[in-house]
Amino acid sequence: MTNIHIPPHLDISVIIVNWNTRQLLAQAIRSVQQTFGKLSVEIIVVDNGSTDGSQDMLRSHFPLVKVVQNTENVGFARANNQGARLARGEFLLLLNSDAELYPNAMQSMLEVMRAHPKAGIVGANLRNPGGSFQASHTPFPTLTQEFLILSGLGRALYGAHYPSRGPEEDIGPQRVDYIEGACMLIRREPYLEVGGMDEGYFMYAEEVDLCYTFVQHGWEVWYQPAARVLHHGGGSSRNRRAAREGDLYQSRVRFFRKWRGSMQAEALKALIYLLTFVKWGIHNALRILSHGRRGRTVISPSALHQKLKT
Known part of the structure; x- marks a missing residue:
């Protein structure tokens, strides 16, 4: 070139x-x-x-x-x-x-x-x-x-x-x-x-x-x-899975608030909180029971709240 x-x-x-x-x-x-x-x-x-x-x-x-x-x-x-x-x-x-x-x-x-x-x-x-x-x-x-x-x-x-x-x-x-x-x-x-x-x-x-x-x-x-x-996928975020989840959820809520209205945005936030809490509990239990061999890192409820609190 x-x-x-x-x-x-x-x-x-x-x-x-x-x-x-x-x-x-x-x-x-x-x-x-x-x-x-x-x-x-x-x-x-x-x-x-x-x-x-x-x-x-x-x-x-x-x-x-x-x-x-x-x-x-x-x-x-x-x-x-x-x-x-x-x-x-x-x-x-x-x-x-x-x-x-x-x-x-x-x-x-x-x-x-x-x-x-x-x-x-x-x-x-x-x-x-x-x-x-x-x-x-x-x-x-x-x-x-x-x-x-x-x-x-x-x-x-x-x-x-x-x-x-x-x-x-x-x-x-x-x-x-x-x-x-x-x-x-x-x-x-x-x-x-x-x-x-x-x-x-x-x-x-x-x-x-x-x-x-x-x-x-x-x-x-x-x-x-x-x-x-x-x-390749995830080039700059491959090693920050939990943080990536938080960024993704934050962006999805922003899209809904901008284009679907506040009611749908709040409904989406509630869905994210509920289902993330369930996944967080399941994967933490798997990691404990398997001594770290199973389960994946899921964003914690407190970290998720920091992302979605606005």
């Missing part, structure tokens, strides 16, 4: 938010460089105060990548908005630092944008390491859906990918409610017009909110199964 001439008009600005994922970040950048083909592309990395040498790696190996350096972790939404304000591309590709593009992924998503002028956001076909299916699009949240997720009944009744559809539904480009945020192609102008991602979300549910906002403004959300993307 060091010899590439950057034209005044760019097709795509790739924005990657990084927080202590140096190795994965390098792989993500290389996947963009190796797959953009004839597209004109710029890469913008927004680093959220990493302490793992990410900045040195970028300077040494990717000198043409634009870097926005934050002194602290400002969150996924705010960091993406920082990158979007610097972007020059007609489209933004928001790519997780733990994701890698397969050949023709960008081109396939762009084809959907060109074919459907009302498409504001296009998502990719996410794959686990090894190539197995990973849920890539989901219906907008409802209280019933949240209950089925939290209780585990959704997977028991409707399959392992609930509330998302399984791979058998990948029959071609299709309109969906929202797509998972690991790889999102977005029209830049409407993104900026709606104010970008809601920075009130620190982590999780930003893409749900963004897709819902786009739909409220008359845009469509599409899913392109031909655009394959490897998603």
Whole structure:
């Protein structure tokens, strides 16, 4: 990429938010460089105060990548908005630092944008390491859906990918409610017009909110199964499971309060408290009885209260 001439008009600005994922970040950048083909592309990395040498790696190996350096972790939404304000591309590709593009992924998503002028956001076909299916699009949240997720009944009744559809539904480009945020192609102008991602979300549910906002403004959300993307999953939060649960629940409640009203938000909080307390008790008992061999870490009721008290 060091010899590439950057034209005044760019097709795509790739924005990657990084927080202590140096190795994965390098792989993500290389996947963009190796797959953009004839597209004109710029890469913008927004680093959220990493302490793992990410900045040195970028300077040494990717000198043409634009870097926005934050002194602290400002969150996924705010960091993406920082990158979007610097972007020059007609489209933004928001790519997780733990994701890698397969050949023709960008081109396939762009084809959907060109074919459907009302498409504001296009998502990719996410794959686990090894190539197995990973849920890539989901219906907008409802209280019933949240209950089925939290209780585990959704997977028991409707399959392992609930509330998302399984791979058998990948029959071609299709309109969906929202797509998972690991790889999102977005029209830049409407993104900026709606104010970008809601920075009130620190982590999780930003893409749900963004897709819902786009739909409220008359845009469509599409899913392109031909655009394959490897998603390792949890790159910056893999070792903080309980904290991740708290962040997720906090974001879900925020979405409900914003779009469903305070009554549904309070009902969701009650569901979260009840079912989390049950899971916390069960897994703690398992860990005690098995001397630590069974059971998993679940956010404690007190930590959950701190997350949801506002």
